[in-house]
Amino acid sequence: MKLTVCSSVLLLLLTFSFCHGGNIFVFPAEGSHWINMDILLQALHSRGHNITILRSTRSWYIKANASYYNALSMPVEKSIDETFITNLMKAGVQFVLGTTPWLSSINILTKMVDIITYLHSAVCELVSAVLDDAALMKTLEDTKFDLVLSDPCWGGGVILAKYMKLPLVYYVRWQIGEDAHFGIAPSPLSYIPVTGSGFTDRMTFLQRVKNMILYLVTYIQNDVISGRLYQPTCAKYLGPDCDFNQIKTDADIWLMRTDFVFDYPRPTMPNVVYIGGFQCKPAKPLPEHLEEFVQSSGEHGVVIMPMGTFVSELPDDMANGIAAALAKLPQKVIWRYKGKRPASVGNNTLVVDWMPQNDLLGHPKIKLFVAHGGTNGVHEAIYHGVPVAGLPMYFDQYDNLLRLQERGGAKIVSISTVDKDDSFLEAMQEVLTDPSYRENMQRLSRLHRDQPVEPMDKALFWIEFVMRHKGAAHLKAQSYNMSWFTYHSVDVVLFLTAAVLLVLLTSFMFIRCLFRALCKRKVKRE
Numbered sequence: 001m002k003l004t005v006c007s008s009v010l011l012l013l014l015t016f017s018f019c020h021g022g023n024i025f026v027f028p029a030e031g032s033h034w035i036n037m038d039i040l041l042q043a044l045h046s047r048g049h050n051i052t053i054l055r056s057t058r059s060w061y062i063k064a065n066a067s068y069y070n071a072l073s074m075p076v077e078k079s080i081d082e083t084f085i086t087n088l089m090k091a092g093v094q095f096v097l098g099t100t101p102w103l104s105s106i107n108i109l110t111k112m113v114d115i116i117t118y119l120h121s122a123v124c125e126l127v128s129a130v131l132d133d134a135a136l137m138k139t140l141e142d143t144k145f146d147l148v149l150s151d152p153c154w155g156g157g158v159i160l161a162k163y164m165k166l167p168l169v170y171y172v173r174w175q176i177g178e179d180a181h182f183g184i185a186p187s188p189l190s191y192i193p194v195t196g197s198g199f200t201d202r203m204t205f206l207q208r209v210k211n212m213i214l215y216l217v218t219y220i221q222n223d224v225i226s227g228r229l230y231q232p233t234c235a236k237y238l239g240p241d242c243d244f245n246q247i248k249t250d251a252d253i254w255l256m257r258t259d260f261v262f263d264y265p266r267p268t269m270p271n272v273v274y275i276g277g278f279q280c281k282p283a284k285p286l287p288e289h290l291e292e293f294v295q296s297s298g299e300h301g302v303v304i305m306p307m308g309t310f311v312s313e314l315p316d317d318m319a320n321g322i323a324a325a326l327a328k329l330p331q332k333v334i335w336r337y338k339g340k341r342p343a344s345v346g347n348n349t350l351v352v353d354w355m356p357q358n359d360l361l362g363h364p365k366i367k368l369f370v371a372h373g374g375t376n377g378v379h380e381a382i383y384h385g386v387p388v389a390g391l392p393m394y395f396d397q398y399d400n401l402l403r404l405q406e407r408g409g410a411k412i413v414s415i416s417t418v419d420k421d422d423s424f425l426e427a428m429q430e431v432l433t434d435p436s437y438r439e440n441m442q443r444l445s446r447l448h449r450d451q452p453v454e455p456m457d458k459a460l461f462w463i464e465f466v467m468r469h470k471g472a473a474h475l476k477a478q479s480y481n482m483s484w485f486t487y488h489s490v491d492v493v494l495f496l497t498a499a500v501l502l503v504l505l506t507s508f509m510f511i512r513c514l515f516r517a518l519c520k521r522k523v524k525r526e
């Protein structure tokens, strides 16, 4: 008994001496990205690290006070606040529903471009606000940070990290607007579908043509954003020679929020660490009123529909269509919906403002998860092995759900028809009655959980690794520091082609001379 106490104290001491608290500077992104990063920050805090986050005074999701971080709130003019995000989502919904004539579709599209431009210039303003504040920079320098942790869907973190000469860890799925893999790893477009294409890893010729076109469009769009918006800030603070496109892939470790149970297999790099599903944890008991409601469902079980962080309000007739379809199910339904309560809500449906999604998904009575396809929800569905009926809206949502559908764990329905026909109801009924959906999700769940190290522990390990070794330069491939023609060996191919041509040309000339000489001799002899 005494010995065990002794050894556990020793173990505790050892662990503490191994991971003395570090100082971490965090540059987060707003919205649903923040929800999971918050979980990672809490875990870092509980391991004794001191966390400082950068936010604007008008941040929506990122709160100014929390027990587990210090917030640096910068006053800014442009801000990604509640109004901004709601507008972005509204424009997205309108565009997806495509109910508007094509002329106003173009209007919405230009509005989206404006919003995205505004977003990234707001990020640049935030970065400038910090770097221009000499007193603040002095205190930041005195704090002696060990690393910068940043979500590169906003390009500010890397500029700050380079300016402060600190190691950089990315907490990442997207970089600016594309799958971050495209920025760091070789990505053959023959079997890697571009997000937004809606293709799988087996593409026909025409699909590969579309995939290539979509890739070029995304590439140009990101290049314009990088060049027009981030490059001036980058050049101002890091010197005129600094190329944003080059430094943005220069991170020590990429904590990638995906894994290959979910995503299609593809080439990757030594400094990419897969932490998909790190936020998932075993279910806790439900609050009493919810447990009562869930138990009241009897043998039929429960359907949950937490429509994500962003989708707070749908058009009225669509909300009505969804409510009516849910009302026809024999199951009980828990629906998270913040808009005006639709008239057709059935007496089997509980409308809530918020639900403990993880605890519900882990409950044995849950039979179906109606998801919009955000990465968080999809990973939680895999972790708990719950089959999915998908109602994707925009961004990567369709592609996320497609990966589940491909593996037999989900059925996707177009959201634009929920108020027009029965396809939504039929899809839910199919997933509820056909046992293969649940079996497939359970299989994915077993695969996902069968890892030597839990994804969260992996994330913590690699962050502390970067602190201990002041970076991870030995894992960084040189590709980030190359021009495109060196990277693709265009110069070498040109050189070798020229050499071969030269040899061919010389041989040809030589043979021609020889031939001529022979001919002359023949003529002379005759």
Ligand SMILES: *[C@@H]1O[C@H](CO)[C@@H](O)[C@H](O)[C@H]1NC(C)=O
Pocket: 023, 050, 051, 052, 070, 143
């Ligand atoms: C923690 O970070 C804050 C800055 O946010 C800094 O003022 C403080 O000194 C740090 N604490 C330690 C123990 O380094």
Ligand SMILES: *[C@@H]1O[C@H](CO)[C@@H](O)[C@H](O)[C@H]1NC(C)=O
Pocket: 064, 065
């Ligand atoms: C901080 O949190 C407390 C409660 O947790 C709240 O009352 C307070 O308004 C918050 N904001 C600030 C700026 O202290």
Ligand SMILES: *[C@@H]1O[C@H](CO)[C@@H](O)[C@H](O)[C@H]1NC(C)=O
Pocket: 347, 348
């Ligand atoms: C719910 O509504 C259906 C049809 O509208 C009705 O048949 C049923 O009795 C109702 N159940 C309860 C518990 O009120």
Ligand SMILES: *[C@@H]1O[C@H](CO)[C@@H](O)[C@H](O)[C@H]1NC(C)=O
Pocket: 481, 482, 483
């Ligand atoms: C690549 O890195 C080396 C140092 O490792 C540096 O001297 C060189 O200038 C870099 N090249 C480019 C194109 O940035």
